[in-house]
Amino acid sequence: MARILAVDDSAAMRQMVGVTLKAAGHDVLDASDGDEALELARKFPADLVITDVNMPNMDGLSLVRALRQMPQYRLTPILVLTTEAGPEKKSEGKAAGATGWVVKPFNPERLVAAVGKCLG
């Protein structure tokens, strides 16, 4: 069982990521923006982070950059979960330090498989 931090400003999305990953046996913490996620990430070290891109206060790619600055998150898998499917945004995500890019709406089975792959 891994501890996963799910970050999305939409309550419905947080619920659905939670349902999917809890059913797969993971412990899920959630945050509604990058600021809240950073605070949680400091208090409760996560094994994997899944983040949306467009959020108030701190967006997802800024969160990825901020996490990569923290020694304990230098190698932690970070998946970006977004409606954006364009190559430009993906390149931005890669440059920020994301591990992978998942286009919404996610398929639960495939998300669980992707998380499993990241966690090794």
Next chain:
Amino acid sequence: MLNNAGEAALDCDRYARTLEKCTELAVWQISLAMRESDGAVERLGSAIERMSATQPAIEAMRARLAQSGADPLMVADIDGCMRRMLEDLAACVENIQFYDRMVQHLGHLKHYLASVSGVYAAPGTSRAEVAVLEHANARFRRRLLSDAQRSVFDHVFRPDNRDDLESLAERAARAHNAAEGTIEFF
């Protein structure tokens, strides 16, 4: 008593105020529609969470039944029901995400309409008004969620636009659907 020019100016002013009110009406109707469905979708999400949480209890029940020497057909029935329930749950999880996406899209549209409605209040096409519209358009385009939405936006503003936007939107949505759920590792 107004002369012809004065009456024309008055009509123009009334027309501008009506346009502003129409836009304001659209903003608030969008807002109302979003509020009306928010609570219901939150409750739907909670129901999905609860359904998912029953899975371990059903599995434990099935194991007890199997151990008690119950009819294997009954156990197989439970397995079949469980499989169908999990498939339906997965479909719920996947499809409820379209609501989230629609809400985001409508939210951006609402802000866009609110920002351009002020321009209607002051008739004329001064540089400042054009700048406000251009800024609102650029911001709205930036906030759009997908290439499909952006392609519809771009076609509307193309000077030679003669396309049937309904079928363009359908094609664009279909193209975007192909990317949905894809996972790419860097």
